[in-house]
Amino acid sequence: MQPIPTLLTCLLLLSLVPPGQPQQVRRVPGFEVEGDECHCVVYLPNNSISLKQLEQLQSTVQELISKSEQQLSRVSECAHALEDQGNEVLEKSYMLKFRNPSALASPYETPTFDLLLLELQGAQELVTQLKANEGVNGAGDLLHQLQSQVTNASLMLKLLADSEQRSFGAFQQEVDVLKGRLNKCERDSEPEQASRYPSPPLPPGSCVHGGLQKVSTPLVVQLNWRGFSYKKGAWGRDSAPNSASSLYWVAPLREDGRYFDYYRLYKSYDDLVLLKNYEERKMGYGDGSGNTVYKNFMYFNYYGTSDMAKVDLSSNTLVLRRTLPGATYNNRFSYAGVPWKDLDFAGDEKGLWVLYATEESKGNLVVSRLNASTLEVEKSWHTSQYKPALSGAFMACGVLYTLRSLSTRQEEIFYAFDTTTGQERHLSILLDKMLETLQSINYCPLDHKLYVYNDGYLLNYDLTFLTLQPRLHRPPARRPSGAHAPPRPVKHN
Numbered sequence: 001m002q003p004i005p006t007l008l009t010c011l012l013l014l015s016l017v018p019p020g021q022p023q024q025v026r027r028v029p030g031f032e033v034e035g036d037e038c039h040c041v042v043y044l045p046n047n048s049i050s051l052k053q054l055e056q057l058q059s060t061v062q063e064l065i066s067k068s069e070q071q072l073s074r075v076s077e078c079a080h081a082l083e084d085q086g087n088e089v090l091e092k093s094y095m096l097k098f099r100n101p102s103a104l105a106s107p108y109e110t111p112t113f114d115l116l117l118l119e120l121q122g123a124q125e126l127v128t129q130l131k132a133n134e135g136v137n138g139a140g141d142l143l144h145q146l147q148s149q150v151t152n153a154s155l156m157l158k159l160l161a162d163s164e165q166r167s168f169g170a171f172q173q174e175v176d177v178l179k180g181r182l183n184k185c186e187r188d189s190e191p192e193q194a195s196r197y198p199s200p201p202l203p204p205g206s207c208v209h210g211g212l213q214k215v216s217t218p219l220v221v222q223l224n225w226r227g228f229s230y231k232k233g234a235w236g237r238d239s240a241p242n243s244a245s246s247l248y249w250v251a252p253l254r255e256d257g258r259y260f261d262y263y264r265l266y267k268s269y270d271d272l273v274l275l276k277n278y279e280e281r282k283m284g285y286g287d288g289s290g291n292t293v294y295k296n297f298m299y300f301n302y303y304g305t306s307d308m309a310k311v312d313l314s315s316n317t318l319v320l321r322r323t324l325p326g327a328t329y330n331n332r333f334s335y336a337g338v339p340w341k342d343l344d345f346a347g348d349e350k351g352l353w354v355l356y357a358t359e360e361s362k363g364n365l366v367v368s369r370l371n372a373s374t375l376e377v378e379k380s381w382h383t384s385q386y387k388p389a390l391s392g393a394f395m396a397c398g399v400l401y402t403l404r405s406l407s408t409r410q411e412e413i414f415y416a417f418d419t420t421t422g423q424e425r426h427l428s429i430l431l432d433k434m435l436e437t438l439q440s441i442n443y444c445p446l447d448h449k450l451y452v453y454n455d456g457y458l459l460n461y462d463l464t465f466l467t468l469q470p471r472l473h474r475p476p477a478r479r480p481s482g483a484h485a486p487p488r489p490v491k492h493n
């Protein structure tokens with residue numbers, strides 16, 4: 001009796017899943033508002049009562065048939081004519097079922113049901129025969145018993161058919177209720193979404209906001225293409241702002257967790273997800289997972305040196321190699337849990353950056369803005385954060401955000417350094433992770449997402465930024481379009 005509601009459920013769920021959001025399917029079943037997401041729950045009618053009744057009915061019929069057979073042989077021995085006692089109950093039950101088959105035309109009619117009907121019909125015919133030949137030798141009582149059992153079984157069958165129709169009706173009602181709740185859920189989540197972004201939503205590459213507010217739950221995109229044992233590496237999307245390019249890159253390090261030898265490029269997110277139309281390249285001289293891609297060039301630490309390397313992705317050629325003055329290398333001050341990441345490159349709305357430590361800084365993180373053409377350091381800022389105590393860092397709108405591990409499942413963005421104002425502040429934005437270590441974190445200004453390589457898995461997160469307040473009192477002339485407003489310091493809880 002299960003298949004129909006199950007099929008309906010599937011169809012319903014499919015129709016309810018918002019297009020292009022297959023990750024929602026993973027959360028089925030479940031229908032509730034959780035944060036800003038709508039989930040679906042379908043309550044199937046509990047058919048176990050009907051199934052139990054059917055089983056009971058079947059055994060009754062079996063019992064009936066064997067009793068009837070016994071009785072038949074007994075009757076033939078007696079060879080006496082039986083009185084014709086029209087039994088009203090039997091007649092009625094017979095009419096109920098067979099002269100009015102529509103009572104059974106429930107959407108749940110199955111071969112089992114038909115078989116039962118046939119068996120019951122057979123049993124009734126037997127009883128009728130028996131009645132026709134009823135002798136005087138005490139067979140009467142048994143026959144009466146049989147009759148009432150048949151009647152009982154018929155009634156049960158009728159009840160069953162009715163209850164199936166009722167439960168189908170109830171199911172349809174539930175579907176309607178569900179639809180209503182989903183609509184409401186969608187409506188309710190709209191204002192919530194609107195309040196999370198400046199309205200209209202933050203345009204690609206825009207810095208017109210008050211700094212990082214929230215990080216979404218991670219979306220697990222896939223395992224890296226080299227497999228589970230390639231736990232260290234990096235991935236991301238070209239972090240040039242205002243670029244039409246949607247170049248995605250994946251760079252799992254060799255299994256030793258240090259040597260960067262191969263990478264893949266995908267021209268679109270779909271290609272990445274489907275692992276098709278990629279270009280696989282050999283590199284062979286990178287160190288650690290500090291890579292980033294900015295304006296179609298990949299930047300990384302040249303193996304075993306404090307040199308920065310710049311590779312043209314259209315030809316996979318090393319176009320520039322330049323020493324980063326003072327930078328320590330060979331795993332001197334890497335991040336906690338992420339060895340060999342002495343030079344950590346980052347791209348954002350404001351340009352290309354490198355995060356590292358020097359002996360002079362006593363291992364504290366130094367942020368330098370680079371001239372992307374020449375790799376010269378344009379300006380450096382010294383932070384108060386000891387780099388080996390951090391689990392990672394990224395840049396967004398010229399603000400450095402650093403992370404630390406809270407547990408095997410959670411990270412905290414706990415510190416920010418604004419290169420525009422030179423000010424630092426503490427904050428607490430939690431970030432869930434799937435596995436223990438975030439091997440690399442790359443920010444993309446175009447979609448305001450973080451691309452995280454989490455022990456071999458490619459994750460991404462949506463970043464939410466604080467809306468600048470009060471917007472209504474600012475004349476548009478003071479904020480020319482395209483200009484990057486300096487992030488205002490905003491209090492976090």
Ligand SMILES: *[C@@H]1O[C@H](CO)[C@@H](O)[C@H](O)[C@H]1NC(C)=O
Pocket residue numbers: 046047048049
């Ligand atoms: C269905 O109903 C029966 C009888 O009331 C009960 O024993 C059983 O636990 C129910 N099953 C579910 C899945 O609720």
Ligand SMILES: *[C@@H]1O[C@H](CO)[C@@H](O)[C@H](O)[C@H]1NC(C)=O
Pocket residue numbers: 145148149152
């Ligand atoms: C008919 O069914 C009811 C309920 O299951 C039961 O109590 C009764 O004994 C049955 N009658 C016969 C004759 O089997």
Ligand SMILES: *[C@@H]1O[C@H](CO)[C@@H](O)[C@H](O)[C@H]1NC(C)=O
Pocket residue numbers: 371372373374
């Ligand atoms: C990078 O350096 C070159 C050479 O010094 C200079 O011409 C160019 O303007 C610089 N680029 C930026 C963005 O400052």
